[in-house]
Amino acid sequence: MYAQMVQSEASTDDPEKLAAFQARIDAGEKIEPKDWMPAGYRKTLIRQIGQHAHSEIVGQLPEGNWITRAPTLERKAILLAKVQDEAGHGLYLYCAAETLGVSRDELTEMLLDGRMKYSSIFNYPTLNWADMGAVGWLVDGAAIMNQVPLQRTSFGPYSRAMIRVCKEESFHARQGFDAIRKMATGTPAQKKMAQDAVNRLWFPALMMFGPSDADSVHSTQSMAWKIKMNTNDELRQKFVDQTVPQIEFLGLDLPDEGITWNEERGHYDYSDPDWSEFFDVIKGNGPCNTDRLAARNKAWKDGEWVRDGLLAHARKKAARKHAAE
């Protein structure tokens, strides 16, 4: 997902406080920033929300790659509005993380020097215009699977950010499907683009949910804290079940020969992604890791004089006002 393989911290706090805290969560109460919370809860959340925020910001790049080449004015406006929304979602999430006592600049530095990760999916390239449809439809579609339940997460600011994100996100998957549908029913060249996009992005989309975590200790703790709401496998299955009929509707070939309806389970069977590829991407060896981080570093470094300049002016203005009073 946008936050993959987040390690949760073991708790070393007072057992009585821990029990009271867990009772609040079990009762469905929201934890707010000034409430007492286990150090592990705080650390895990910073990691998870931070990674989620970074994914939104790095996620601007593969789609931003096509803004200047969008084929019509309307498609350009839709794509730009969508990528802009991602910047907004990153902003909301950074603000949620900031309530836990870490600043946005600190989080940014950790992204830029590689201490913090972002979702593996954004290390794949966008190579033809149909990718803009496929990213909206498959990647955002997969993200929504995770984000909808996270609206009920136990941490108040995270939950509120997710509510806002989900509200805005509802148009993303739809515009993606609309864009790829146009291609799938278009000229032979367009149909080829659509098929190419689905073939390339299918397994990376499945990887977004992360490796199977049914027996993971981290997962159990995070689920008890209600900062992870479902297992990776549950969400992945839901995604496959929802998406396969959509691919068929588009008249495209299924991107995996292993996809078959399993009557007994009432779900589609599908092939597992190549997890060695996933771990390579996580380690920094995906097709675009180096370029993505370089682009973020460049924007941050080139922007320093702007951030400093505007702050210096604000301080001067305040000083002048103060002197005049």
Place this chain on the structure above:
Amino acid sequence: MAAPLTDNEALFQFLLRMGDNTLILGHRVSEWCGHSPVLEEDIALANTALDLIGQTQMWLGLAGEVQGEEKSADDLAFLRDVWDFRNVLLVEVPNEDFGRTLMRQFLFDAWHSIQLGHLMKSSDERVAAIAAKTSKEVAYHLERSADTVVGLGDGTEESHGYMQAALDYLWPYVGEMFVSDEVDAAMAKAGIAPDPASLRADYDALIGRVLAEATLNIPDSGFAHKGGRNGKMHTEHLGHLLTQMQWLQRAYPGASW
């Protein structure tokens, strides 16, 4: 020498000038998406670009109607070559850095807001309607770009240096917005649009105020590059911009997107 312009041809040229300005500038601003100095600026720049794309749809949509050859705004945007574009050179120069981008935006917004103020009183109702709608957006663009120019001009020594360099580079592109030709004469005569030269005094007053607050010096030169508004000589940059912008439409003619 070509035959004199008909009123309809003049109106078409005028609408292309309006629409090509917003098309090309919107494109340039959209290049920032995902690369701005700070998230809040990234979102703000995208809003500006979105407004400009929307304005393009209106101006070029009307241009296509007036031309009467059944061309859509998209046809005009994606299927003309460099010599058919009628935007001022100012909007096609590359972004370079955030300072130059915002200075270019400010120098354009100042003209744009004054121009639209006049167009709201246009004798052509369609022009007046577009102006009424877009002038609100542009008033905000101007407020924001002017504030940023002041903030960076009067910020640190470094930011001041960037902004002065931007102003020095862009200044020779300002004059073209105020050069009148036979298209403008026809528009002024018909009461559709003001004579560009008549806007200069208001413009100088507006930018003079802001640039003084930004502690920036307006270069002491009246020289003006020109050739964009009439298509006679664009910069080399426009061709590269169109190469990207028009690629899909050119590579896959007749496809619907």
Place this chain on the structure above:
Amino acid sequence: MKNEWPLWEIFIRGQHGMSHRHVGSLHAPDAEMAIKNARDVYTRRNEGVSIWVVEANNIAASSPSDKGPLYEPSESKVYRHPTFFDIPDEVGAM
């Protein structure tokens, strides 16, 4: 961080006649830019007619341990709520 823009809390009045509601936060060098940023960040879908910004540092908040003393006393004052009073139906709307 040495030069990080301050954090602002953003309150937006969604419609005429409603009160301002907290919608989120953002960073800005000063109050004027915070208002502009709020316009760009939080009203992209026509969500507002009026914006307040408050620097996050300047917000005084009750601490969670005060929760009991601050709010519980009002729980016993049930007579403040209209449903406390039994009004006969024939009296009509009140």
